[in-house]
Amino acid sequence: MKYSTNQQTRRGRGPARRIGRSLALVLPVVLVLSGTLAVTRVNWSGNPSNSVLMASDAALSDAKPRAPRAPQEVLRDRLLTELQEKDPGIALTHLQEAVNGRPSLAEHCVSIARALGRAAVRVYGPTRAQSYTRPVCDTSFATGVAAARS
Numbered sequence: 001m002k003y004s005t006n007q008q009t010r011r012g013r014g015p016a017r018r019i020g021r022s023l024a025l026v027l028p029v030v031l032v033l034s035g036t037l038a039v040t041r042v043n044w045s046g047n048p049s050n051s052v053l054m055a056s057d058a059a060l061s062d063a064k065p066r067a068p069r070a071p072q073e074v075l076r077d078r079l080l081t082e083l084q085e086k087d088p089g090i091a092l093t094h095l096q097e098a099v100n101g102r103p104s105l106a107e108h109c110v111s112i113a114r115a116l117g118r119a120a121v122r123v124y125g126p127t128r129a130q131s132y133t134r135p136v137c138d139t140s141f142a143t144g145v146a147a148a149r150s
Contacts, residue, residue: 072108079112080119088120088132088141096136109137117144 075098083091095116099109113136120129120141126149133142 071102072105072112075105075108076112076115079116083116083119084123088116088124088129089134091116092132092134092136092141099137110140113137113140114144114147117141117146118148121145121148 075095079091079095082094092113095109095112099105117129117140120132121144123129124132126145129145129148130142133139133145
């Protein structure tokens with residue numbers, strides 16, 4: 001009887017032992033390779049422009065929070081996006097409405113309109129961009145179009 005119990009025990013350990021041995025051989029190799037790949041993906045130069053880390057990883061590594069953006073920067077970025085998604089006429093109308101609604105933005109109107117003019121040339125080409133010109137912020141949009149042409 002002792003013989004049959006001993007055989008069952010040995011049979012029961014067979015597949016588990018083979019799996020354990022396979023894992024014991026494969027697992028260290030997998031860990032070394034994944035660790036090596038992780039080390040090669042880290043930006044060791046300290047230059048963020050060459051970084052392969054995700055933007056969310058970089059944001060987590062910065063301890064100090066970013067300063068809030070100025071209203072004119074937010075407006076400019078929103079209008080540039082609107083220019084690309086719709087057309088420069090709508091962006092210029094919204095620029096004029098924003099300046100009328102918040103007079104403090106009037107001092108930034110010229111630079112925003114010029115940026116819109118340059119972006120319009122990149123997106124629509126000089127001739128089509130010029131067709132959207134209107135007297136917003138002393139024709140600064142047209143100045144931006146003309147500057148991007150040359």
